[in-house]
Amino acid sequence: MNPNYKLPAAQDSYSFGFLDEFAKREIRRVILKAISIPGYQTPYASREMPMGRGFGTGGLQLTLAMIGPDDTLKVIDQGSDDSVNAVNLRKFAELTCPGVSTTESTADASLIQTRHRVPETALREDQVLNLQVPYPDPLVIVEPSEARRKVMHGEGDYARLLTKLYEDLVQFDEITISHRYPTRVNGHYVIDPSPIPRYDVPRLHQAKALMLFGAGREKKIYAVPPYTDAEPLVFDDIPFRTENFHTADGKRRPCARCGATDSFLDELNLETGGKAWQCSDTDYCNRQLAAANDREVTP
Amino acid sequence: MKPILEVQGLTRIHGTECPSCLDMTGPEHNTNVCPACGSIVAAANVSFSLQPGEILGIMGESGSGKSTVVKTLYFDQAPTRGKACFRDDTRTHDLFELNSAEQRWLRNHRFGMVYQNPNLGLNFSISAGGNIAERLLMNDLNHYGDIRRRASELLTRTDVMVGRMDESPRQFSGGMQQRVQIAKALATRPPLLFLDEVTTGLDLSVQARILDLILEIQHELDTAMIVVTHDLGVIRLLASRTLVMKHGRVIESGLTDQILEDPQHAYTQQLVASTL
Numbered sequence: 001m002n003p004n005y006k007l008p009a010a011q012d013s014y015s016f017g018f019l020d021e022f023a024k025r026e027i028r029r030v031i032l033k034a035i036s037i038p039g040y041q042t043p044y045a046s047r048e049m050p051m052g053r054g055f056g057t058g059g060l061q062l063t064l065a066m067i068g069p070d071d072t073l074k075v076i077d078q079g080s081d082d083s084v085n086a087v088n089l090r091k092f093a094e095l096t097c098p099g100v101s102t103t104e105s106t107a108d109a110s111l112i113q114t115r116h117r118v119p120e121t122a123l124r125e126d127q128v129l130n131l132q133v134p135y136p137d138p139l140v141i142v143e144p145s146e147a148r149r150k151v152m153h154g155e156g157d158y159a160r161l162l163t164k165l166y167e168d169l170v171q172f173d174e175i176t177i178s179h180r181y182p183t184r185v186n187g188h189y190v191i192d193p194s195p196i197p198r199y200d201v202p203r204l205h206q207a208k209a210l211m212l213f214g215a216g217r218e219k220k221i222y223a224v225p226p227y228t229d230a231e232p233l234v235f236d237d238i239p240f241r242t243e244n245f246h247t248a249d250g251k252r253r254p255c256a257r258c259g260a261t262d263s264f265l266d267e268l269n270l271e272t273g274g275k276a277w278q279c280s281d282t283d284y285c286n287r288q289l290a291a292a293n294d295r296e297v298t299p
Numbered sequence: 300m301k302p303i304l305e306v307q308g309l310t311r312i313h314g315t316e317c318p319s320c321l322d323m324t325g326p327e328h329n330t331n332v333c334p335a336c337g338s339i340v341a342a343a344n345v346s347f348s349l350q351p352g353e354i355l356g357i358m359g360e361s362g363s364g365k366s367t368v369v370k371t372l373y374f375d376q377a378p379t380r381g382k383a384c385f386r387d388d389t390r391t392h393d394l395f396e397l398n399s400a401e402q403r404w405l406r407n408h409r410f411g412m413v414y415q416n417p418n419l420g421l422n423f424s425i426s427a428g429g430n431i432a433e434r435l436l437m438n439d440l441n442h443y444g445d446i447r448r449r450a451s452e453l454l455t456r457t458d459v460m461v462g463r464m465d466e467s468p469r470q471f472s473g474g475m476q477q478r479v480q481i482a483k484a485l486a487t488r489p490p491l492l493f494l495d496e497v498t499t500g501l502d503l504s505v506q507a508r509i510l511d512l513i514l515e516i517q518h519e520l521d522t523a524m525i526v527v528t529h530d531l532g533v534i535r536l537l538a539s540r541t542l543v544m545k546h547g548r549v550i551e552s553g554l555t556d557q558i559l560e561d562p563q564h565a566y567t568q569q570l571v572a573s574t575l
Contacts (some may be wrong), residue, residue, distance in 0.1 A: 155400045159407075159436040166432045167425050169443060170465050235443035 017064040018096040023047050027065035027221070031212060034223040039189030041136050041153070046219040056089055056115055057216030059132035063113045066128065069099035074109035079117040079264070079280035089113065106283050116179070118200040120263050120284035123209035125226060133194040133215040136222065138182040158182075158190050161233060169238065182233045185224055190233060193224075199242045199264045204230035245277065255279045258288035301386055302348040303491060303523045304372075309345040309381035311367050314338030316379065324546060326566060331362070331546040340547045341367040345381070347542055347552065351490065352521040356538030356555060358528060358570070364547040365527045369493045372525070373412050374402045385409070387490070407437040411484030411522075415496035417476035420483065421468050427454065427479045428464040434486040453482040457512060474505035478512070485516065492524045498533055510536055531574050535559060543567050 015021060023045075030044040049057040067073060073093055077086035081104040090102050103109050106121040113130045123129060139149045142160040152158070161182055168176045179195040183204060193204060194213055204211060204224050211224040224230050232240045245253045245265050254261045256268075256276040263284055265277040279285035312320060317336035324331050324340045331340045342364035349355050357365040371378045372394065383394040387409055397405070414420040421430050431450040440446055451461045457478040459471075468476050477497060484492060494513065498506040510533065516522060526537050534541055534555060541558050543551040543566070551564045562568045 151399065155403060157403065157437075159433055162436045162441070163425060163429055163433040166436070166443065166446065167429045170426060170428065235446075236441045237444050 014096065016069075016097060017067055018049075018092075019047060019061065019064050023061075024065040027061055030221050031062065031065070031223070034212070034221045035210070035225045037189075038225050038228050039185030039191045039222055041189075041191075041215075041220040041222045043219055044221050046216045049216070050092075051088075053217040054134060056085060056113070056132040058214030058218075058221070059113045059115070059130045059216075060089055060092070060214075061216060062130040062212050062214040062221065063093065063111060064096070066130075067093065067097055067100055067111055069097070071100055071110045072108055073097075073100055073102045074104060074106060074112045074283075075102070075114075076112065076117060076119070076281075076283075077115045079119075079266075079284075080282045082282065085115060104283055105287075106281075116195045116197075117264070117280060118196055118203045118211075120279070120281040121287075123207060125208045127209040129209050129211045131194045131196070131211065131213045133192065133213045133220070134217070135180070136192055136213065136215040136218050136220040138180070138190050138192040153189060156188050158184075158233065161190065162235075165233065165235070169235075175234075175238075175241075184229075184231050184233055186228050186230075189222075191222055191224070191230075193230075197243060197264060198232075198240075201230075201232050201240070202242070206230075253277045255285060255288070258285045258292065260285065260288045263288075300350055303351045303386050304349040304383065304525075305386075306348070306368075306372070306383045307346045307381060309368060309371060309383065310343050310379045311341045311364075311371055311376065311381075312338050312343075312379045313341060325548045326545045326550055329546070331364070342371075342378075342544075343547045345542075345544075345549055347549070349491075349523050349525065351523050352517065353540070354517060354524045354526055354538050356526050356528065356534040356541040357544060358531070358534050358541055359544035360529060360570075362546075363544040365544050366495055367547075368544075369412075369495050369525055369527050373410055373493050374406055385491070407434070408487055409489050409491060411487070411489040411492040413477070413480045413484050413492070413494045413497050415499050417468065417473070417480055420480040421476065423467055423469045425467070426465045427459065427468045427471070430468065430479060431483050431486050434483050438487050449486065450482075453486055454479070457482040457485075458508070472505075474501050474509065477501065477505075477509055481509070481512065481516075485520075485522075488520055488522075490523060492522050494524055494526045494528075496528055497526075498530065499528070506533075513537060531559065531571065543570070 030042050034042045075086045075090040077083040094102060106119040111128050115132045137149055139152055142164060143149050165175050179197050180192050181198050181201050182190050183193050183201055184190045206227055208226055210226050213222045234240045247253055252261045256278050260279055263279045266280045268276045268278055270276055315336055316338055319335045320333040320338050320340055321343055324333055345368050359365045370376045372383060378395060385392045385394055428450045431453055432446045435446050435449055451464060454461055454464055459475055459478050468479050498509055538555045541555045542549050545566050551567050559571055562571050
C-alpha cells in the first residue's frame with residue numbers, strides 16, 4: 001500500500017471502520033449468536049472488502065465491526081507482525097479507524113486479528129482474538145453436500161470424521177492432520193479451528209479470551225467463548241499429540257534467535273544451506289531476547 | 300411373546316397421489332402405475348409383524364415393492380403413510396413419528412442392513428476395517444484398540460481374512476464384499492437385520508456359505524431378520540414365514556412351507572411352478 005495514500009476528499013462518506021453501520025450491526029448480532037451457540041457456524045452476509053476474498057476478509061470484518069476508538073489493535077500473520085498480510089491489514093485499520101492505536105505487543109492489545117497462529121503469550125479476559133478462516137467446515141473432507149453437513153452438525157454425527165482418523169492410524173500409525181485439526185467445542189459442535197498448527201489447539205480449551213472465527217468467502221462466523229471446553233477429536237487410547245520440535249536425539253530444539261524452548265518454531269532455510277529453527281511469534285521472540293539482554297545487563 | 304416389529308398399512312406412492320391410485324392399481328389390474336394420475340404405487344397397505352429371532356421372507360418379482368418396504372423401515376425412504384412400531388427391550392418406538400436424530404440413532408444402534416449392491420452398504424474409499432469402524436464409532440465406541448479388536452473379530456466371524464482388513468473392499472471378490480457388509484451390519488449386535496437380495500448375483504457355492512453364515516448368526520445372536528429375495532431357495536432355507544408381493548400389494552402370507560407347497564394365489568402358484 002502506498003504510504004502517502006489518503007482516503008477520498010469526501011471522507012464523510014466512509015463510516016468509522018469502513019463498514020457501514022448496518023453491516024456492523026448485522027455482524028455484531030451474528031457474533032452474539034455465535035457466542036451463544038459455541039462452535040455453531042453462523043451464516044452472515046459477508047461484505048465486499050477492498051481486498052480479495054481469502055486475504056482475511058472474514059477476520060477483518062469481525063475486527064472492523066468490533067473496534068472502537070479506544071481499542072488497541074494487533075494484527076499478526078503466522079505469528080509475525082511484519083509479513084505482508086499483517087502489515088496491509090493493520091494499515092487498512094489505521095486508515096479507516098481514526099483514533100485507534102496499533103501495537104505489536106500481545107500484552108498491550110485489546111483486539112488481536114490473526115492468521116494461522118494463536119499468540120504464545122497467554123491471553124487475558126479483556127482481550128479478543130479474531131482468527132481468519134479459509135474453510136470453516138471440518139466435515140467438508142467427508143461430505144461434499146453442505147445441506148447434509150448441516151444435518152450432521154445438528155445431530156452431532158461426527159463418526160465419519162473419526163473414521164478418517166482411524167484410516168490415518170491404520171495407514172500411517174499417526175493422524176496426518178497437521179493444521180485445521182477438528183476440535184469439539186462445548187461437547188457438541190466440531191469446528192475447524194482455522195489453519196493453526198496442532199501446537200495451538202490446546203490454547204483454545206478453557207481460554208480466558210474470547211476467540212472468534214470469521215470466514216469471509218464462506219460467509220460464516222463461529223466462536224469459542226471464554227472458559228469453554230475445546231477438545232481435539234481423538235480416540236480414547238491415542239492421546240492428542242502436538243509438534244514437539246525434537247532433534248534426532250530427542251532434544252527440544254531452542255529458538256535460534258532467542259533460545260526459547262517453549263514456543264512454536266518455524267523452520268528456515270539458510271542462505272548458506274542448512275536449516276535454522278526460530279520462534280514463529282515475533283513479539284514473543286523479541287520479548288524473550290529483551291529479557292535475556294536485561295539479565296546480562298543486571299547480573 | 301410380543302413382536303419386535305409391527306407394520307400396519309405401510310404405503311409408498313411416488314408422484315402426485317390421486318384418490319383412485321389405490322383402487323386402480325394392484326395385481327388385479329396388473330399394474331402399479333395409476334392410470335388416472337401416473338403415480339407409481341410402490342407399496343400399498345403392507346402389514347405384518349415380526350417376532351424376536353424370527354426370519355421373515357418377502358418374495359416377489361422385481362418392481363413388486365419388496366425392497367421399498369425394507370428401505371422405508373430402514374429410513375432410506377419416507378413412507379407416504381403407514382405405521383411401524385419397533386419394540387426394543389421395554390420401549391416401543393413409533394418409527395415414522397421419530398425425528399431424524401432419533402431415526403438415525405435407531406438405524407445406527409438397533410438396525411442392520413445388507414444391500415444387494417455392496418456399493419450402497421460399503422464405502423469403497425476406506426478400508427474394510429474402516430467400514431466396520433465407522434459403524435462402531437457411530438455407536439460411541441471411541442477406543443482405537445477396541446475398535447480394531449471388534450473389527451477383526453467380526454471379520455473372522457464372517458470368514459474374511461483378517462490379514463486383508465486394511466485393504467479397500469474394492470479389491471475383494473463379490474462374496475467377500477457381501478461378508479464385509481454383513482460384518483458391518485452385525486457390528487452393533489442389532490436385534491433387527493434387513494437383508495435385501497444378499498445372495499443375488501453370487502455364484503452358488505458362495506451363496507450357500509453366506510446363507511449358512513446368516514443362519515448361524517441368527518442362532519447365535521437371536522437376531523430377527525427380514526429377508527427380501529426373489530429366490531425361492533433362499534426363502535425355503537431361511538424364512539419361517541413369508542409374504543408374497545406383487546405390484547405393491549401383499550397377495551399371500553403365511554408359513555413358508557405352506558406357501559411353497561400349497562400356494563393359493565395364482566401368481567404364487569406360477570412362481571412356485573416356474574422354479575427350476
